[in-house]
Amino acid sequence: MGMPQAGDSAPHKLQIEAGLLENVGGNTCQFNGTAMATITGYDYAAKKIAGQASFTMLCIGYCDPCAAEFPLEMSFDLDWVEGAH
Known part of the structure; x- marks a missing residue:
């Protein structure tokens, strides 16, 4: 996720991506x-x-027997670190 810049006002919209691994019946979806x-x-x-x-x-x-899709609501309160570019 990219970060807002110094001086940007909140609320602010930002595109984020999330991933999830789920083990169901011995299969990792x-x-x-x-x-x-x-x-x-x-x-x-x-x-x-x-x-x-x-x-x-x-x-x-590896979707079987997992659902093909599901809704997810997420709240976050994070510290961020600079990554390699």
């Missing part, structure tokens, strides 16, 4: 979803971010 998140608060200097998003998680591998 893989899910992926992308959504626009609402950033409700962040502190650029402290590298803290909070918000929520609503996803439709889609099975992308």
